[in-house]
Amino acid sequence: MAVFRRSLMVTSLALFALSARADNVQSTPVVAPDSPQASSAKPEKATEAPRENRLFPVKDDVIGSMQSMTTRYEDTFADIGTRTSIGYLELVHANPGIDPWLPGDGTRITLPQQHVLPDSPREGIVVNLAEFRLYYYKDGGVKTYPVGVGSEQNPSPLTKSKVTMRLESPAWYPPKSVREEYEASGTPLPRVIPPGPENPLGNYALKLSAEGYLIHGTNKKFGIGMQVSHGCIRMYNNDIKELVFDVPKGTPVAFVDQPVKVGLNGNEVWLEVHRPKEDLDAQTKDRLWKAVMARMDTLMESNPGLEFQRAAVENAIDQADGIPRLVGERTRQVAKASVESGRKERVSH
Structure with a gap:
């Protein structure tokens, strides 16, 4: 310094x-x-x-x-x-x-x-939590998208992962901790929420090797570019619709701050x-x-x-x-x- x-x-x-x-x-x-x-x-x-x-x-x-x-x-x-x-x-x-x-x-x-590009290896997907933005490197170039990230109480992980599966019309299986949180607030959740307007994952998602974490769409109008999720990466529906068909299985995913x-x-x-x-x-x-x-x-x-x-x-x-x-x-x-x-x-x- x-x-x-x-x-x-x-x-x-x-x-x-x-x-x-x-x-x-x-x-x-x-x-x-x-x-x-x-x-x-x-x-x-x-x-x-x-x-x-x-x-x-x-x-x-x-x-x-x-x-x-x-x-x-x-x-x-x-x-x-x-x-x-x-x-x-x-x-x-x-x-x-x-x-x-x-x-x-x-x-x-x-x-x-x-x-300015993040200080990180320029390969696959890089999510910079501090700026609420995702970078996807391919063919010598990069695409970038805004994202919603985990809240202070449920932060997104600082880890390295990879894409394991592409999901279309995904069902949501709320983890036990999320069900308990909703139940405490007086709005209990079912064990599974099928595809549709009530599903917070939207119509598309990328499943990651980091257990329990997804990059997905949303059924809400607000929250992209903010700390809003339970740790998953939330995207505009048009953005995830494009990204999900562009990212092959095995693509590395790095979370940085x-x-x-x-x-x-x-x-x-x-x-x-x-x-x-x-x-x-x-x-x-x-x-x-x-x-x-x-x-x-x-x-x-x-x-x-x-x-x-x-x-x-x-x-x-x-x-x-x-x-x-x-x-x-x-x-x-x-x-x-x-x-x-x-x-x-x-x-x-």
């Missing part, structure tokens, strides 16, 4: 140009003019945005781009999330000050459809910070600071010549809204040397 602290102090003046860009960051990311994403960084002017879960090529550590849309009078964040494949809290954090249940007709809202993600996009350093709830208390903020410093130190060890802008890093942590922010870059000398080295290597082969 000391390495990253010194880097922040040394580069406060050296990155004046970056500072000018990053200091203006509030609820939208900053994109360098020469960035591959510069052409798509401006929000869309259409009244609707595309669903996010297309296959992104994995070249660097950042995928997608920020979008925006204009709401209609009947819109809620839950409706918008279903249409665009974005979780509820993702929309809330990206749009501070806007009523999620009544944003109003003609309100311009941000759609956070840009992500990474509220802080740092990645490279070319010579740029991007930072994405998530808070677990709508509010950000001092204890959580301090924990996020320590996680950021640890991740930055790790990145600097394997990538010499990185420089950071303190104001941009502080802003990312203060907001903790899950929006990737440009916080640093590789020095021109190191970047040039890297390009020359690559050229020589290609020539030698």
